[in-house]
Amino acid sequence: MGIVPAGTPCWTDLATPDLADARRFYPELFGWTGRVAPEPEAGGYTDFLRHGQAVAGAGPPAIPEQVPIWSIYVAADDADLVAGRVEEAGGQLVVPPFDVFDRGRMAVLSDPAGATLCVWQPLTMPGGEVFGVPGAMSWTELVTPDPEGAKIFYELVFGWQPDEQPTGSAGHTGWRLGSQIVAGMTTPLGDFPPGAPGYWSVYFGVTDVDATAARAAALGGAILVPPRDTAAGRCTALRDPQGALFNAITPP
Structure with missing residues (x-):
């Protein structure tokens, strides 16, 4: 289990x-x-x-x-x-x-x-052993140009129910499984390339988003979206030296 x-x-x-x-x-x-x-x-x-x-x-x-x-x-x-x-x-x-x-x-x-x-x-490997703390996966979010199609798909596959604006943030949907919000969904920003596929993004918890962003850049990565305050917390979008995208977040 x-x-x-x-x-x-x-x-x-x-x-x-x-x-x-x-x-x-x-x-x-x-x-x-x-x-x-x-x-x-x-x-x-x-x-x-x-x-x-x-x-x-x-x-x-x-x-x-x-x-x-x-x-x-x-x-x-x-x-x-x-x-x-x-x-x-x-x-x-x-x-x-x-x-x-x-x-x-x-x-x-x-x-x-x-x-x-x-x-x-x-089986012998359960997945992550801790979540929602600094240094661990704290949130996952689907970025999709087709939220209505996603609502049908994820309900049929995983039993998820859409929960509109769970954090009070317009344009965001929570995925609810029973009584728990297990993930999120948002639509792409305006510069999203037409026809580009949706994608899932991962957020790692940190104690200081600004320091983490600066550290990532100093280590050879890049800051794609500077640290900013959102309804879900202070977060930043980063890229590692090989080009993989990830996020860091400090909950409010």
């Missing part, structure tokens, strides 16, 4: 062509330590730990032309069952369910607007 209930984001990992530099950049930024998978077939896949607890991972890209990207994983009791709903709901099954050693079973899917995310059925 995982740490979080089925239908809840439970893990995030980075696919990057320069795993060695990711092992440098993120520990220096967030204070993480790394634990490399022992299996040669894992390609050096690394769990990032916060005080000994797993919070994120990083590994080589699945295909050489894959752009560096952080991916979101949603916990499932049965990855095959979830995967079976995807095409009926209007999405695509990008990678059918497969076993990841003895750690778990996963699949990769995309929603009708092209946003990809993963399903994780935990």
Whole structure:
């Protein structure tokens, strides 16, 4: 069993062509330590730990032309069952369910607007072991040009219900699973390229957003959106040295 209930984001990992530099950049930024998978077939896949607890991972890209990207994983009791709903709901099954050693079973899917995310059925590896604290995944959000299509898709696949403006912020929707808001959704900014696919974004908690942004730039990354106050907290959008996008947030 995982740490979080089925239908809840439970893990995030980075696919990057320069795993060695990711092992440098993120520990220096967030204070993480790394634990490399022992299996040669894992390609050096690394769990990032916060005080000994797993919070994120990083590994080589699945295909050489894959752009560096952080991916979101949603916990499932049965990855095959979830995967079976995807095409009926209007999405695509990008990678059918497969076993990841003895750690778990996963699949990769995309929603009708092209946003990809993963399903994780935990076995020996539950996913993240701590959430919502500095240095750990604190929020995930879908950025999509097709929010109405997303509402249909994610309800059919994960049982999520849209909760309009959960933080009082116009244009934002919360994804509710039972009594809990488990993720968010927003529409793209005005400069979003026409026809570009939607995407899932990850937010890591920090104690000082401004200092984190400055530190990321000093370590070779870039500040895409300077620190700003929002209804959800003070946040910034960043890019790592290889081009992967991520966010840092301090809740209000």
